[in-house]
Amino acid sequence: MRRLAPIAIALQLVVAQLAHAQPKLPPRSSADLVALIKSVASDTRQTAEARNLLDTPIPEGLSNDQRAKLLTERARAASLLGLNDRYLTEIRAAWEAAGKSFDPKYVQTRIEFLAAEIHSGNLVSAIEMAEAHTKVATSAGSRLATHAFLVENFSRHGDIAAAEKHLKLAEIDFNLVNTNPRGSWGLWGDSWQANIERARAGFALGRSKYDEAERHFRNNAEFRAKDLEANLRRLAQGVDTVSQPIAIGQHLIAKRGQADMLIQQGRLIEAEMLYREIIERTVKEFGPGHPFVHIYIEGMVNVLIQQGRLNDARNLAEASLQLQLQQGIAPESRIVTSTRSRLASTHVALRDWEAAHIQYQAINSALERDSNLKARLGRGDKDWALTLLRVGQPVAAEQIMLNLLADDSRRFGEDGNELAETRGMYAMMLAANGKTGEALAEFRKALPVLLQAQKDAGEEELAATTRRLVVILEAYIDLLYSLHSRGQQVTGLDIPAEAFQVADVARGSSVQKALLASAARSASHDPKLAQLAREEQDLSHYINTLNDTLSRLHSAPPAQRLDKIIADIRRDLPELKARRIKLREQINHEFPEYANLINPKPLRPGDVQRLLQPGEALLATYVGEQRSYAGRSTQQATQFATSALGSKAVATRVADIRRSLDLGNSTLLDSELDLDSAHALYAQFVHPVSAGLGHAEHLLVVPHGALGQIPFALFPTKPSKLGRSTLPFAAYAEIPWLIRERAITQLPSVSTLYALRHFAPQRRGERSAFIGFGDPLFNEKQATEASREAVPVKLAGRNFGLRFSPGTRSASSATIADLARLPDTATELFEIANTLKTDATQTVRIGKSATESSVKESRLDDYRIVVFATHGLIPGDLNGLTQPALALTNPAVTGEKGADGLLTMEEILALKMNADWVVLSACNTASSDGLSAEAVSGLGRAFFYAGTRALLVTNWPVETVSARLLTTEVFRRQA
Numbered sequence: 001m002r003r004l005a006p007i008a009i010a011l012q013l014v015v016a017q018l019a020h021a022q023p024k025l026p027p028r029s030s031a032d033l034v035a036l037i038k039s040v041a042s043d044t045r046q047t048a049e050a051r052n053l054l055d056t057p058i059p060e061g062l063s064n065d066q067r068a069k070l071l072t073e074r075a076r077a078a079s080l081l082g083l084n085d086r087y088l089t090e091i092r093a094a095w096e097a098a099g100k101s102f103d104p105k106y107v108q109t110r111i112e113f114l115a116a117e118i119h120s121g122n123l124v125s126a127i128e129m130a131e132a133h134t135k136v137a138t139s140a141g142s143r144l145a146t147h148a149f150l151v152e153n154f155s156r157h158g159d160i161a162a163a164e165k166h167l168k169l170a171e172i173d174f175n176l177v178n179t180n181p182r183g184s185w186g187l188w189g190d191s192w193q194a195n196i197e198r199a200r201a202g203f204a205l206g207r208s209k210y211d212e213a214e215r216h217f218r219n220n221a222e223f224r225a226k227d228l229e230a231n232l233r234r235l236a237q238g239v240d241t242v243s244q245p246i247a248i249g250q251h252l253i254a255k256r257g258q259a260d261m262l263i264q265q266g267r268l269i270e271a272e273m274l275y276r277e278i279i280e281r282t283v284k285e286f287g288p289g290h291p292f293v294h295i296y297i298e299g300m301v302n303v304l305i306q307q308g309r310l311n312d313a314r315n316l317a318e319a320s321l322q323l324q325l326q327q328g329i330a331p332e333s334r335i336v337t338s339t340r341s342r343l344a345s346t347h348v349a350l351r352d353w354e355a356a357h358i359q360y361q362a363i364n365s366a367l368e369r370d371s372n373l374k375a376r377l378g379r380g381d382k383d384w385a386l387t388l389l390r391v392g393q394p395v396a397a398e399q400i401m402l403n404l405l406a407d408d409s410r411r412f413g414e415d416g417n418e419l420a421e422t423r424g425m426y427a428m429m430l431a432a433n434g435k436t437g438e439a440l441a442e443f444r445k446a447l448p449v450l451l452q453a454q455k456d457a458g459e460e461e462l463a464a465t466t467r468r469l470v471v472i473l474e475a476y477i478d479l480l481y482s483l484h485s486r487g488q489q490v491t492g493l494d495i496p497a498e499a500f501q502v503a504d505v506a507r508g509s510s511v512q513k514a515l516l517a518s519a520a521r522s523a524s525h526d527p528k529l530a531q532l533a534r535e536e537q538d539l540s541h542y543i544n545t546l547n548d549t550l551s552r553l554h555s556a557p558p559a560q561r562l563d564k565i566i567a568d569i570r571r572d573l574p575e576l577k578a579r580r581i582k583l584r585e586q587i588n589h590e591f592p593e594y595a596n597l598i599n600p601k602p603l604r605p606g607d608v609q610r611l612l613q614p615g616e617a618l619l620a621t622y623v624g625e626q627r628s629y630a631g632r633s634t635q636q637a638t639q640f641a642t643s644a645l646g647s648k649a650v651a652t653r654v655a656d657i658r659r660s661l662d663l664g665n666s667t668l669l670d671s672e673l674d675l676d677s678a679h680a681l682y683a684q685f686v687h688p689v690s691a692g693l694g695h696a697e698h699l700l701v702v703p704h705g706a707l708g709q710i711p712f713a714l715f716p717t718k719p720s721k722l723g724r725s726t727l728p729f730a731a732y733a734e735i736p737w738l739i740r741e742r743a744i745t746q747l748p749s750v751s752t753l754y755a756l757r758h759f760a761p762q763r764r765g766e767r768s769a770f771i772g773f774g775d776p777l778f779n780e781k782q783a784t785e786a787s788r789e790a791v792p793v794k795l796a797g798r799n800f801g802l803r804f805s806p807g808t809r810s811a812s813s814a815t816i817a818d819l820a821r822l823p824d825t826a827t828e829l830f831e832i833a834n835t836l837k838t839d840a841t842q843t844v845r846i847g848k849s850a851t852e853s854s855v856k857e858s859r860l861d862d863y864r865i866v867v868f869a870t871h872g873l874i875p876g877d878l879n880g881l882t883q884p885a886l887a888l889t890n891p892a893v894t895g896e897k898g899a900d901g902l903l904t905m906e907e908i909l910a911l912k913m914n915a916d917w918v919v920l921s922a923c924n925t926a927s928s929d930g931l932s933a934e935a936v937s938g939l940g941r942a943f944f945y946a947g948t949r950a951l952l953v954t955n956w957p958v959e960t961v962s963a964r965l966l967t968t969e970v971f972r973r974q975a
Contacts, residue, residue, distance in 0.1 A: 025880030027813040047328035050077035082333015104240035148199040155206025158549035194223035208541035214261035317343035353390035398429035420449035424472035473506035508749035600751035605638035617696035623705035632689035641688030682715035713739035748937035774825035774869030825869030872923030884935035913947035
């Protein structure tokens with residue numbers, strides 16, 4: 001039969017660089033990969049061959065060599081089919097048949113045995129065998145490979161001292177083979193260099209030095225690529241070496257190591273590019289239906305989840321799972337169960353509870369057919385418990401979380417984010433089962449640590465940590481408001497104040513996730529801050545690595561558990577956490593603005609009341625999955641209200657309102673605003689707390705969820721019907737808008753008010769009035785047309801120009817060159833300059849002058865008003881875009897070096913400004929999934945940190961003349 005390359009090599013061998021070139025950026029959608037998978041015809045030949053091999057009895061009279069070889073092939077067949085228990089049984093029998101010999105002729109069996117033991121979590125067995133090999137092997141090159149294996153696995157399991165010992169031995173053996181004049185460097189040199197790089201990468205990984213590990217994995221990959229040809233020569237000469245499929249597998253797995261290090265550094269686009277390379281090469285070498293493809297697709301799905309591209313992740317995981325089952329891979333196989341788990345997690349993140357439940361039911365059935373898998377996964381996980389809760393099984397959900405809480409208490413002790421998260425979810429289940437007192441006690445134990453959890457999460461866990469944090473905090477808010485509505489008192493707890501504070505953390509968590517991913521990199525403009533931020537980040541990575549290692553070690557069978565390493569990690573963690581606390585205290589003291597950006601202090605109602613000025617009131621909303629809340633504060637008091645509207649109902653109302661506001665959805669000017677929906681939202685979120693507004697002339701609104709996509713100014717304060725009028729829109733003048741009662745300003749979060757009142761730069765008297773950037777050019781055609789008079793975009797039946805949204809969201813691939821030009825924004829900037837009596841030739845940057853370099857090189861802190869009249873982009877609008885950004889002129893048009901034409905949130909954080917206003921006058925970021933509100937909040941917080949006091953944003957396509965007149969009139973009145 002065809003030689004079956006083992007899936008298990010993914011767990012123990014090193015890697016190689018793929019030779020083909022990679023694109024600059026990946027497509028903005030995973031549709032191409034989904035199409036590739038779905039295009040594969042059902043082909044079960046390999047799995048049929050594998051089953052036939054396993055069903056055929058082993059012939060009598062075989063020599064030990066023949067028996068070991070056949071049993072190794074049978075083990076690979078079981079691995080291909082996903083028969084985990086059978087895989088382990090067959091390869092152990094093969095190792096016995098080989099007499100547990102380290103003779104080079106058994107290299108295939110030895111490597112497979114090591115892989116199987118690691119694959120099954122039997123680290124002690126694998127290490128014992130590997131260490132025995134290093135003691136008897138006479139070949140320095142063979143010892144080098146085994147030392148590299150030991151370095152990586154000791155590092156991954158927390159025994160840094162043992163890893164360092166074997167790294168030193170590996171370096172000695174590498175020096176021997178490198179300096180031996182009679183050696184076989186020409187035949188083995190690339191393999192040896194790959195192995196020493198593997199050892200170095202593994203040691204760096206164990207110390208959470210992800211950038212260093214990435215470099216060594218990359219070197220390792222390059223040598224593995226070169227060694228592919230040498231391995232063919234070795235096979236042709238009859239030299240004992242790995243088969244070519246295994247060599248190719250080493251090549252691909254090493255790339256995966258490099259990609260995973262990129263994930264740990266938050267470099268998700270580069271990681272996606274590498275995974276695409278790996279998948280492409282795997283399809284080429286093994287075929288699109290091979291299990292290897294699914295292993296790497298699982299890694300790709302993880303990258304998409306970290307990027308927040310949940311629909312793409314779900315679609316890719318679904319396609320992979322369907323093909324696996326069509327190909328005949330066992331339902332209980334690790335790859336199938338792992339793919340189902342990833343798929344279920346995407347359903348949970350998308351709040352599709354029934355779909356998630358289907359996957360968890362299938363996983364549960366699979367566990368009954370694999371004892372090893374059941375021992376490791378049978379206790380369930382947090383997403384599983386949450387799914388059971390949402391589909392109406394709170395008792396079963398509580399039992400899973402009770403078991404997880406007991407396990408995590410043994411693993412992590414009574415402190416730490418992992419236990420706090422588990423405790424918080426256990427409290428959710430208690431509350432759902434009516435155990436209010438117990439739930440409140442568990443929530444209060446978990447909360448202090450939970451409020452820090454997002455900041456402490458590693459890059460790979462940040463998305464999941466943020467999502468679960470929101471779910472827990474939302475459940476706590478529900479419990480607090482339930483107690484408050486029943487008039488219950490809790491000793492030592494101000495229930496409304498607690499709910500107000502927790503809601504602001506939950507409300508801003510998604511934006512905070514994006515800021516955390518960018519803040520450390522943006523700190524580089526201050527060397528001392530950059531050093532402290534990096535030290536704190538490295539220390540957090542190391543703590544996270546040790547906690548992950550603890551979890552893995554505790555999951556091992558009792559006989560395979562490394563108790564000494566567990567004890568050492570538990571001894572070291574408190575000291576490491578104490579060092580991190582000291583570093584954070586130093587950052588808080590020396591760089592308070594940065595500290596407030598990455599870890600804003602949640603404000604209580606009393607704090608807000610002291611921050612408010614006379615005539616001001618603050619209205620903060622929170623839209624939960626099942627119900628919503630509003631809190632109103634003035635200098636005198638705070639009032640709270642609850643609404644029966646959940647997130648879906650609110651989103652529907654907002655969509656109905658926006659449909660008539662977005663002229664791009666209509667060919668007519670007489671589309672009526674949905675006044676009923678607008679007033680319904682007023683009645684739910686404003687009216688219940690309006691009595692306390694008194695004579696407040698200025699309302700500061702903190703919206704949440706879909707509410708961030710519409711201005712509260714559009715809310716009618718009374719039920720209203722549109723009257724008849726002869727002129728378009730004239731009847732709207734009679735509507736009692738909320739804006740008629742008081743001025744309205746929107747804030748990204750309640751904590752932003754603290755930052756604006758404490759950290760805003762002092763106004764200087766010598767500032768110029770205005771600088772503006774607009775009408776950027778995105779491709780050569782636009783550049784050619786730029787010298788001619790621009791023709792506004794037309795809508796059928798009416799002659800008016802319209803500023804459209806970027807228009808890339810329906811495309812599977814889009815770059816900056818695909819953006820539509822906004823020629824009318826040039827006129828707008830010149831009119832603002834004229835209104836503010838500035839020299840437009842000096843203060844207006846349009847066309848080829850509206851570049852990244854122009855923005856970064858301008859002394860923006862010398863201007864009171866800074867205007868960006870261009871597209872605002874949200875993550876996913878363009879290929880590779882993972883954070884909000886403003887679109888500037890494409891470097892391909894200007895030849896600009898070191899730029900991509902996008903002013904990202906990360907780059908905005910590094911700007912130095914002293915502006916009274918920043919205006920994003922064509923920032924049409926609206927999206928149906930709520931990302932637009934998060935994008936504007938993220939941009940707002942970035943500009944505030946950079947030194948801006950106020951942000952003016954248009955949030956949907958606006959008729960060009962009206963947009964221009966509205967913006968210029970604002971500044972005419974300010975002049």
